[in-house]
């Protein structure tokens with residue numbers, strides 16, 4: 001399968017998120033490059049991807065929390081599900097020497113990520129822009145109303 005590489009098509013016009021996503025794509029490419037090789041370097045590359053993904057998702061979730069999203073929203077649920085699968089794959093590789101799920105996950109993540117970025121992350125970027133959110137200060141120029149906590153992701157197909 002063709003490895004996922006960073007391109008302008010993946011950019012969602014939010015410099016900080018784009019930078020994080022570029023790092024995600026590079027770490028996923030490291031794992032994909034390790035697929036034909038030995039198990040240990042593959043697991044190490046996948047562990048590095050998990051460590052980065054924990055903060056990548058947490059950063060987006062902090063921004064959601066600061067801009068009127070309810071804690072239970074579909075974007076955060078998807079993060080939880082993906083990270084849960086990634087962690088389980090690493091656990092099975094580490095504890096059971098079963099690398100099959102991890103190898104599949106590397107390929108699946110390359111399919112999942114562009115869709116997630118272009119739908120849920122792009123919707124979040126639009127929402128952040130609409131409330132004038134500044135990631136440096138955590139402040140909104142137009143603070144959202146607490147009564148309107150968002151449980152969807154803001155994506156066109158979310159509802």
Ligand SMILES: [Fe+2]
Pocket residue numbers: 017021056060117121
């Ligand atoms: Fe993201």
Ligand SMILES: [Fe+2]
Pocket residue numbers: 057060075079116120121
């Ligand atoms: Fe996300």
